[in-house]
Amino acid sequence: xMSMYYANAISWAKQNNIVNGVDETNFAxxxxxxxxxxxxxxxxxxxxxxxNVSVGEETNILSYDDVNQVSEYAIPAMQWGxxxxxxxxxxxxxxxxxxxxxxxxxxxxxxxxVK
Numbered sequence: 001x002m003s004m005y006y007a008n009a010i011s012w013a014k015q016n017n018i019v020n021g022v023d024e025t026n027f028a029x030x031x032x033x034x035x036x037x038x039x040x041x042x043x044x045x046x047x048x049x050x051x052n053v054s055v056g057e058e059t060n061i062l063s064y065d066d067v068n069q070v071s072e073y074a075i076p077a078m079q080w081g082x083x084x085x086x087x088x089x090x091x092x093x094x095x096x097x098x099x100x101x102x103x104x105x106x107x108x109x110x111x112x113x114v115k
Contacts, residue, residue: 014027018041018045019044034099034101036098039081039087042077042113043076053076053084064093066097071097078095084112086112
């Protein structure tokens with residue numbers, strides 16, 4: 001139901017290629033967000049704002065044991081996020097890209113993003 005309070009936000013995010021649907025026909029507005037999805041959104045927003053996202057191009061995320069769990073679309077975003085210090089591992093050896101982002105993690109990533 002696009003009369004929901006977030007309809008304008010979804011429309012804006014989609015038009016600006018910041019948040020995409022989960023597939024061709026579904027947006028899943030009430031689904032929980034994964035850590036890699038959150039980083040991908042920040043990455044796309046940074047690109048849309050003309051910010052330099054090249055810091056991640058040389059970032060090696062292969063040192064994390066669970067790097068193979070990063071979705072293909074999210075690899076550049078995760079490299080950027082790690083290189084820019086926006087996201088760090090949940091532990092020394094795990095990124096937990098598919099893990100649900102907690103409210104505290106969202107706040108932390110946003111704080112690091114705007115600094």
